[in-house]
Amino acid sequence: MATPPGPLGEFLRAQRSRLTPADVGLPDVGARRVDGLRREEVAVLAGVSADYYARLEQGRERTPSAQVVDALCTALRLSPDAREHTFRLAKLAPATQPEPGPVSPELLQLMDAFPHAAAYVVDPGFQILAANTTAKALLGPSQLAVGAFDFLFVDPAARTYFTHWDHVARAAVSALRLAAGFANPHPAVPPLVSRMLAGSPEFAAFWADQTVAGLSLTEKVINHPDVGRITLTYQTLDVREAPGQQLTVATAPAGSPSADALALLGTLEATRTTQP
Known part of the structure; x- marks a missing residue:
């Protein structure tokens, strides 16, 4: 049975699908079977292997380092809010959202x-x-x-x-x-x-x-x-x-x-x- 991609994998894939090669300064070579960037292109931009990035999207790797997550956020041109969200999904940010009390x-x-x-x-x-x-x-x-x-x-x-x-x-x-x-x-x-x-x-x-x-x-x-x-x-x-x-x-x-x-x-x- 295939491993479910999990929240991090789903999010990375969605962000990849939004980008075109032109968005990240890459040439658009050959026909594309997927929307957005190829996994291999994201891997090159982030400085990781294509296999490692594929495992992240597929949920077979769920514990990337902070350095890798930061590189992926940069490669995917994420906004500050999306970057913060990615670190949370990778369990590299505070795990619990504070529960606010009454308004002061x-x-x-x-x-x-x-x-x-x-x-x-x-x-x-x-x-x-x-x-x-x-x-x-x-x-x-x-x-x-x-x-x-x-x-x-x-x-x-x-x-x-x-x-x-x-x-x-x-x-x-x-x-x-x-x-x-x-x-x-x-x-x-x-x-x-x-x-x-x-x-x-x-x-x-x-x-x-x-x-x-x-x-x-x-x-x-x-x-x-x-x-x-x-x-x-x-x-x-x-x-x-x-x-x-x-x-x-x-x-x-x-x-x-x-x-x-x-x-x-x-x-x-x-x-x-x-x-x-």
């Missing part, structure tokens, strides 16, 4: 100090741990209750809410794959992945793409039921004092229609929460 009072105070921004904190399973007034109005009851993935892939309203749903959903899956790369990920992550794979063909297709990228800086266009179409810049940061927590802040340029709409959302939410 200091962070809650900081979030409330953003009167013109929506700020919220998520755990590695993308459940929302805390949100300021504006974020509560922006996200709405469904996202606050079920978290990002059930909203994106289960709630039909998400496809109206996000103008570019496909882009947002792909980015979320890429970030979840990064969180799932630990040998011992956050307890919420494996069951979330299993449930989404079983229940959403679109999630399964995005997951099979093997793309890894943490959330950072991005723009989203939202059709909000209370204020209409708004364009926001989202910045996501790791909370150093609470590993595993991520703070996302959504803003719009001062004086823009989107900034006015965001401010109105905050006012509406504050009014709702103070009504008897």
